[in-house]
Amino acid sequence: xxxxxxxxxxxxxxxxxxxxxxxxxxxxxxxxxxxxxxxxxxxxxxxxxxxxxxxxxxxxxxxxxxxxxxxxxxxxxxxxxxxxxxxxxxxxxxxxxxxxxxxxxxxxxxxxxxxxxxxxxxxxxxxxxxxxxxxxxxxxxxxxxxxxxxxxxxxxxxxxxxxxxxxxxxxxxxxxxxxxxxxxxxxxxxxxxxxxxxxxxxxxxxxxxxxxxxxxxxxxxxxxxxxxxxxxxxxxxxxxxxxxxxxxxxxxxxxxxxxxxxxxxxxxxxxxxxxxxxxxxxxxxxxxxxxxxxxxxxxxxxxxxxxxxxxxxxxxxxxxxxxxxxxxxxxxxxxxxxxxxxxxxxxxxxxxxxxxxxxxxxxxxxxxxxxxxxxxxxxxxxxxxxxxxxxxxxxxxxxxxxxxxxxxxxxxxxxxxxxxxxxxxxxxxxxxxxxxxxxxxxxxxxxxxxxxxxxxxxxxxxxxxxxxxxxxxxxxxxxxxxxxxxxxxxxxxxxxxxxxxxxxxxxxxxxxxxxxxxxxxxxxxxxxxxxxxxxxxxxxxxxxxxxxxxxxxxxxxxxxxxxxxxxxxxxxxxxxxxxxxxxxxxxxxxxxxxxxxxxxxxxxxxxxxxxxxxxxxxxxxxxxxxxxxxxxxxxxxxxxxxxxxxxxxxxxxxxxxxxxxxxxxxxxxxxxxxxxxxxxxxxxxxxxxxxxxxxxxxxxxxxxxxxxxxxxxxxxxxxxxxxxxxxxxxxxxxxxxxxxxxxxxxxxxxxxxxxxxxxxxxxxxxxxxxxxxxxxxxx
Amino acid sequence: xxxxxxxxxxxxxxxxxxxxxxxxxxxxxxxxxxxxxxxxxxxxxxxxxxxxxxxxxxxxxxxxxxxxxxxxxxxxxxxxxxxxxxxxxxxxxxxxxxxxxxxxxxxxxxxxxxxxxxxxxxxxxxxxxxxxxxxxxxxxxxxxxxxxxxxxxxxxxxx
Ligand code: FES
Ligand code: FES
Numbered sequence: 061x062x063x064x065x066x067x068x069x070x071x072x073x074x075x076x077x078x079x080x081x082x083x084x085x086x087x088x089x090x091x092x093x094x095x096x097x098x099x100x101x102x103x104x105x106x107x108x109x110x111x112x113x114x115x116x117x118x119x120x121x122x123x124x125x126x127x128x129x130x131x132x133x134x135x136x137x138x139x140x141x142x143x144x145x146x147x148x149x150x151x152x153x154x155x156x157x158x159x160x161x162x163x164x165x166x167x168x169x170x171x172x173x174x175x176x177x178x179x180x181x182x183x184x185x186x187x188x189x190x191x192x193x194x195x196x197x198x199x200x201x202x203x204x205x206x207x208x209x210x211x212x213x214x215x216x217x218x219x220x221x222x223x224x225x226x227x228x229x230x231x232x233x234x235x236x237x238x239x240x241x242x243x244x245x246x247x248x249x250x251x252x253x254x255x256x257x258x259x260x261x262x263x264x265x266x267x268x269x270x271x272x273x274x275x276x277x278x279x280x281x282x283x284x285x286x287x288x289x290x291x292x293x294x295x296x297x298x299x300x301x302x303x304x305x306x307x308x309x310x311x312x313x314x315x316x317x318x319x320x321x322x323x324x325x326x327x328x329x330x331x332x333x334x335x336x337x338x339x340x341x342x343x344x345x346x347x348x349x350x351x352x353x354x355x356x357x358x359x360x361x362x363x364x365x366x367x368x369x370x371x372x373x374x375x376x377x378x379x380x381x382x383x384x385x386x387x388x389x390x391x392x393x394x395x396x397x398x399x400x401x402x403x404x405x406x407x408x409x410x411x412x413x414x415x416x417x418x419x420x421x422x423x424x425x426x427x428x429x430x431x432x433x434x435x436x437x438x439x440x441x442x443x444x445x446x447x448x449x450x451x452x453x454x455x456x457x458x459x460x461x462x463x464x465x466x467x468x469x470x471x472x473x474x475x476x477x478x479x480x481x482x483x484x485x486x487x488x489x490x491x492x493x494x495x496x497x498x499x500x501x502x503x504x505x506x507x508x509x510x511x512x513x514x515x516x517x518x519x520x521x522x523x524x525x526x527x528x529x530x531x532x533x534x535x536x537x538x539x540x541x542x543x544x545x546x547x548x549x550x551x552x553x554x555x556x557x558x559x560x561x562x563x564x565x566x567x568x569x570x571x572x573x574x575x576x577x578x579x580x581x582x583x584x585x586x587x588x589x590x591x592x593x594x595x596x597x598x599x600x601x602x603x604x605x606x607x608x609x610x611x612x613x614x615x616x617x618x619x620x621x622x623x624x625x626x627x628x629x630x631x632x633x634x635x636x637x638x639x640x641x642x643x644x645x646x647x648x649x650x651x652x653x654x655x656x657x658x659x660x661x662x663x664x665x666x667x668x669x670x671x672x673x674x675x676x677x678x679x680x681x682x683x684x685x686x687x688x689x690x691x692x693x694x695x696x697x698x699x700x701x702x703x704x705x706x707x708x709x710x711x712x713x714x715x716x717x718x719x720x721x722x723x724x725x726x727x728x729x730x731x732x733x734x735x736x737x738x739x740x741x742x743x744x745x746x747x748x749x750x751x752x753x754x755x756x757x758x759x760x761x762x763x764x765x766x767x768x769x770x771x772x773x774x775x776x777x778x779x780x781x782x783x784x785x786x787x788x789x790x791x792x793x794x795x796x797x798x799x800x801x802x803x804x805x806x807x808x809x810x811x812x813x814x815x816x817x818x819x820x821x822x823x824x825x826x827x828x829x830x831x832x833x834x835x836x837x838x839x
Numbered sequence: 840x841x842x843x844x845x846x847x848x849x850x851x852x853x854x855x856x857x858x859x860x861x862x863x864x865x866x867x868x869x870x871x872x873x874x875x876x877x878x879x880x881x882x883x884x885x886x887x888x889x890x891x892x893x894x895x896x897x898x899x900x901x902x903x904x905x906x907x908x909x910x911x912x913x914x915x916x917x918x919x920x921x922x923x924x925x926x927x928x929x930x931x932x933x934x935x936x937x938x939x940x941x942x943x944x945x946x947x948x949x950x951x952x953x954x955x956x957x958x959x960x961x962x963x964x965x966x967x968x969x970x971x972x973x974x975x976x977x978x979x980x981x982x983x984x985x986x987x988x989x990x991x992x993x994x995x996x997x998x
Contacts, residue, residue: 080937083872316938570936
């Protein structure tokens with residue numbers, strides 16, 4: 061397919077890039093709001109305790125201390141912090157302040173003071189008495205009778221009809237069935253099962269969680285906040301504080317990364333309550349150690365598979381079982397569990413019998429939440445190794461196996477329907493899939509076949525070499541938005557010089573969506589991207605959008621932009637036709653001008669808008685559009701890794717990593733590659749070095765970058781990024797689908813498969829730290 | 840208290856406490872291009888040049904560098920007159936959320952001053968003190984190479 065795009069599919073410069081590089085663009089804490097008081101949270105020293113008394117009298121006497129907020133003086137209104145569409149499929153299991161603390165670092169109370177130092181001093185003067193409870197720290201034992209129940213409060217509820225059983229420590233449960241797995245196992249030549257574990261991890265977005273609030277000149281509350289979900293935040297804040305929606309304005313400035321962490325209304329209700337009560341500007345900016353513990357994390361999982369297959373590799377039945385440690389709160393519990401099934405099982409869509417069972421259980425540990433990959437990352441650890449085992453047992457090349465069995469254009473999966481988000485999903489057909497191309501290109505770039513044979517433990521002559529090499533591969537998919545749940549809307553107006561204001565609900569959290577969506581608008585409107593002036597994510601100014609999550613922005617918000625721009629284009633043509641005294645069909649738009657087809661007679665956009673506004677029709681050229689997603693076209697990616705294992709130290713070094721990704725048409729190729737590479741490197745870091753270490757009492761011991769290491773430039777392997785050609789998603793804007801999440805799913809299983817290739821042993825626990833590797837090698 | 844500091848080539852009276860870190864002093868006085876990512880000397884978001892040497896501003900007291908010159912990313916260039924390094928970051932696609940970028944710009948400046956033609960390995964090790972979670976560093980490394988090429992007057996096909 062040959063595309064003749066002028067702006068789309070070009071790597072135009074990110075519109076906020078230069079202002080960010082110089083430091084002139086503003087993040088939440090960069091806004092200069094005079095005399096801004098600060099909030100400091102007192103962290104719980106215990107994993108589970110009831111607060112029996114708070115004596116804040118000494119603190120309140122201190123100069124500069126404004127207030128102490130706790131369950132004693134903040135109305136208890138149960139809500140979820142999950143930034144999802146209403147009604148949220150997450151239990152309402154938290155209040156702004158509670159008389160129970162549920163993990164080490166949970167908020168006991170908040171001190172509001174004139175400055176940080178005073179607030180910290182004040183916290184030391186507050187005496188809190190606790191009734192310490194036995195914490196639930198092992199999620200595999202959460203349901204045991206002897207284990208404490210994390211939520212015993214009577215007012216925790218789930219507002220939609222899904223299973224919520226706090227009396228069993230179950231935050232959520234979901235099952236999906238296609239066919240009959242038992243029958244499938246019986247028809248299989250071989251049935252096998254295995255169990256895998258993934259760990260806690262943090263998003264480590266560079267900007268800590270940050271919220272500022274003040275009262276404007278009309279008595280309304282303004283929140284400037286680092287959020288992926290400004291509109292959900294406004295709604296949740298209103299619910300949790302009883303401040304009417306009409307009195308709240310949420311502004312999202314530049315955000316220093318989110319990756320799911322900021323798909324939460326976590327700090328905003330606290331700040332909103334405090335500002336509303338005291339009518340002064342107040343901010344709450346978490347310190348990095350608080351970010352690790354108090355903001356959301358990646359849910360740890362236990363994933364089991366049971367698979368029945370024939371000698372030719374054909375899978376007859378699969379049961380995927382996911383147990384999620386949701387931590388102290390069930391925010392995103394159900395939806396992350398669901399995605400273990402819904403973002404994985406459709407990949408090999410010809411399996412006739414599939415069962416998915418998922419459960420999220422409470423513990424007295426930090427709460428999980430949304431994190432790039434959203435359950436798929438955890439599930440692929442099991443699934444991708446399962447495919448590897450089948451291939452090895454049946455003597456089939458993995459790349460060939462995926463090519464044969466992966467879902468293809470025009471096909472569907474029963475899972476799309478069986479597994480939605482808190483309700484059944486929607487069936488749709490795959491409109492674009494270039495996974496076979498990705499597999500071929502990736503395999504070629506890494507020299508898959510010959511290296512696989514060369515490195516295989518089966519062919520190793522010298523068993524005592526210190527450094528051994530291995531190669532592995534795997535294929536992955538994700539989605540683009542949540543069908544019939546996600547909605548995006550847009551407003552465009554034209555200015556008298558021919559420029560356009562593009563007001564978007566969509567939320568650019570650093571990904572470049574403001575740029576990508578401007579490109580789509582410029583393409584439709586036949587103008588330069590410099591003439592598109594974007595404002596996004598201000599609940600007073602921009603129309604609604606669910607926000608930045610579920611890989612939805614380019615796809616869904618892009619559709620809304622395209623739709624809206626097309627309406628504007630029609631209006632421009634109408635005005636131009638009148639001005640040039642021809643029919644609308646005879647008008648062509650080109651580079652900011654309207655031409656009479658086949659002639660040089662033209663008028664500029666500036667002239668058109670000026671006369672529309674001031675001279676002729678006296679009207680504003682403007683349009684709005686809102687779109688709901690009807691499909692969730694998956695992006696696909698094939699990954700290959702070459703590793704070296706140091707058998708003496710247990711260190712695994714990734715030498716080369718190849719990704720080949722089909723995200724449809726890249727609206728901005730460089731930004732799309734940036735999404736692939738960012739997700740990949742985050743995934744590598746997660747696979748090899750990132751983990752939470754807890755004390756016996758549930759206290760995170762490594763909550764700082766000094767101890768919780770993440771990848772730096774010095775850790776990088778050779779990375780090759782390939783984007784598929786000729787992929788065009790007809791349901792998307794200019795052929796685009798999503799790209800942000802899919803590549804984070806690769807490193808854990810692909811490295812594990814490479815480890816098998818090198819050693820003949822399977823890895824069951826991430827991360828693959830040297831101690832664990834030595835343990836496995838010693839077995 | 841108020842003290843005069845030389846920041847971005849100008850003497851500026853700034854308000855600070857005796858125990859303010861340089862990071863606090865700068866941010867409190869409007870130099871918000873210097874970012875706070877950790878306050879533990881681990882992320883590089885707060886990097887500035889002190890007498891032309893890159894320093895994590897969260898790790899030193901402001902008063903300890905009172906008589907030295909301080910340069911932030913914005914001191915190297917602003918939107919009106921961006922530096923070659925800043926432009927290269929944008930052109931290479933090395934800016935995503937951009938929270939880390941002012942710090943990377945400072946590191947890149949330090950590296951290229953010492954070593955105008957760094958190898959890939961030299962770039963990687965020079966950037967080891969800067970964390971970025973968005974880009975996976977690949978485009979950042981490209982940006983450093985591009986900046987080096989442009990500074991050396993090399994042909995530039997990218998732009
Ligand atoms: S804020 Fe100074 S190194 Fe992170
Ligand atoms: S661009 Fe976001 S942290 Fe580097």
